[in-house]
Amino acid sequence: xxxxxxxxxxxxxxxxxxxxxxxxxxxxxxxxxxxxxxxxxxxxxxxxxxxxxxxxxxxxxxxxxxxxxxxxxxxxxxxxxxxxxxxxxxxxxxxxxxxxxxxxxxxxxxxxxxxxxxxxxxxxxxxxxxxxxxxxxxxxxxxxxxxxxxxxxxxxxxxxxxxxxxxxxxxxxxxxxxxxxxxxxxxxxxxxxxxxxxxxxxxxxxxxxxxxxxxxxxxxxxxxxxxxxxxxxxxxxxxxxxxxxxxxxxxxxxxxxxxxxxxxxxxxxxxxxxxxxxxxxxxxxxxxxxxxxxxxxxxxxxxxxxxxxxxxxxxxxxxxxxxxxxxxxxxxxxxxxxxxxxxxxxxxxxxxxxxxxxxxxxxxxxxx
Ligand code: BGC
Numbered sequence: 373x374x375x376x377x378x379x380x381x382x383x384x385x386x387x388x389x390x391x392x393x394x395x396x397x398x399x400x401x402x403x404x405x406x407x408x409x410x411x412x413x414x415x416x417x418x419x420x421x422x423x424x425x426x427x428x429x430x431x432x433x434x435x436x437x438x439x440x441x442x443x444x445x446x447x448x449x450x451x452x453x454x455x456x457x458x459x460x461x462x463x464x465x466x467x468x469x470x471x472x473x474x475x476x477x478x479x480x481x482x483x484x485x486x487x488x489x490x491x492x493x494x495x496x497x498x499x500x501x502x503x504x505x506x507x508x509x510x511x512x513x514x515x516x517x518x519x520x521x522x523x524x525x526x527x528x529x530x531x532x533x534x535x536x537x538x539x540x541x542x543x544x545x546x547x548x549x550x551x552x553x554x555x556x557x558x559x560x561x562x563x564x565x566x567x568x569x570x571x572x573x574x575x576x577x578x579x580x581x582x583x584x585x586x587x588x589x590x591x592x593x594x595x596x597x598x599x600x601x602x603x604x605x606x607x608x609x610x611x612x613x614x615x616x617x618x619x620x621x622x623x624x625x626x627x628x629x630x631x632x633x634x635x636x637x638x639x640x641x642x643x644x645x646x647x648x649x650x651x652x653x654x655x656x657x658x659x660x661x662x663x664x665x666x667x668x669x670x671x672x673x674x675x676x677x678x679x680x681x682x683x684x685x686x687x688x689x690x691x692x693x694x695x696x697x698x699x700x701x702x703x704x705x706x707x708x709x710x711x712x713x714x715x716x717x718x719x720x721x722x723x724x725x726x727x728x729x730x731x732x733x734x735x736x737x738x739x740x
Contacts, residue, residue, distance in 0.1 A: 465506035465540040469593075472538055478586045478677040482526045488719050491533050499529075499545035499721035501537060508542035510595040513575040515565030516583050516721075517558045518547045524583045524679055529720045531586045538590050544572065545721040547583075550728060556684055559641035559651035560728040563709050566635060568724055578635065579603070581627040588675040596631045599667045600659050603627035605674035614671040624659075624666065625652040626676060637662050639705030642697065646731040648683070650690025657694070658701045 393400070495501050502508050514532065518525075525547070536543045548565040550556060562580045569575060577596035585604050592603070604626025606612040615623040638658035645651035659666060668674060697704075714725040 462505070462507045465503060465509050467509070469538060469540045472590045474591060475589055476531070476535070476587070478527070478588065479530055480527055480679055482530045484526045484529065484720070487526055487530045487533070491529070492719050494537070495533060495720055497719060498717035501533070502542035503540045506540065508540055510541050510577060511573070511575045512536070512541045512543040512577045512579060512594055513569035513573065514543060514545045514579045514581055515562055515569060516545065516547045516581050517550075517561035517565070518583055519550045519556055521583050521681060524681065527586065527679060528583050533720065535587060535590050536594065539593055541594060544569070546724055547721050548724045548726050551725050552727070555646040555731050556648070557643070557646050557728060557731070559645050559654070560643050560709065560711070561726060563640045563643065563706055564711050564713060564724065564726045564728060566640060567706065567709070568713060568715070570632065575632070577629050577631055579627065579629050584679040584681055585626045586677045586679065588677055589673050592669055592673045594629060596629055597667045599665045600634045601629040601667045603629060603674060604676045605668050606671035607676045607678050609678040612671065612675060616668060622653060622656045624656040626678070634664065636706070637664070639701050639707055640709070642701070642704050643709055644693060644704060645687055645690060647685045647687030649687050650694055653690070653694055654697055657697055661698070661701065
């Protein structure tokens, strides 16, 4: 019964439909194909006769690297884009990065997991990042000597990742942790960080950066200058006095930037300073002995907050070591460093656990 009715309908009303179909079937086929293409667009690239006709390049990150949140699917697309079969030449990044903010607020309490939640989508494992919209002008390895300052890692990463990203640098962050419980040897750790980072380079510049020094202005650009550059010029601990005008105007501590050629010329940092102090003064002298000069940005820009912490044991020998360092640098530094290292890629930085010898080791590279 129902069947008879349907057949009747098809014969009667269906006449118009059949006529319509005869005239417009190519339009219908085209619409079906278009619908199919749109459905496939979200699943992958649509290829017809070997040509990619539609590629899903939808991304949530539209205005530069840090805005918006992205999904796993878009991340996958970004990863593919980052490893193309051939290199797409991007325009060079502008000399003055467009997204700088000027004066910054320093957040002194933030956990690493909170920073990870914000930065993980844009920063690659091991703390690698580069701009996607232009070719970075500078490749920078940030080397942080470290031990026992867990609470300062979060604030450092929270501050430095967006800071370096706004400067459109191609960068990586390395934390070099001293293994064991001997006196801290900041300079050896900096040498280790440099030698390990070189293997992953090439880098144009190396920032030797304490974990507790946070720049207060992103107009303080982290690019290399023709001469070694001291970064931490006006610090909160010195009431922001310009270190060039202090009686102690050879201050080179906290944070500095050097090109590989600068560091090789002075044979790196001295290995013989155990405990707090002296190693940065020693570097100042090396720079002087090798006919280089220290450059600085004005203190209005080169301002730093120093996060407070427990003081370390002071190196009482430092003035004696300094006095004697006139010609020692070729025999004390990168060329005489012995170490072993274990490397771990963490989401926001590369962790290097360094065994650097002992302060009392007679076979160590102590040269007087
Ligand atoms: C130390 C340096 C330190 C400076 C400023 C000097 O006595 O030798 O290592 O950077 O004081 O605190």
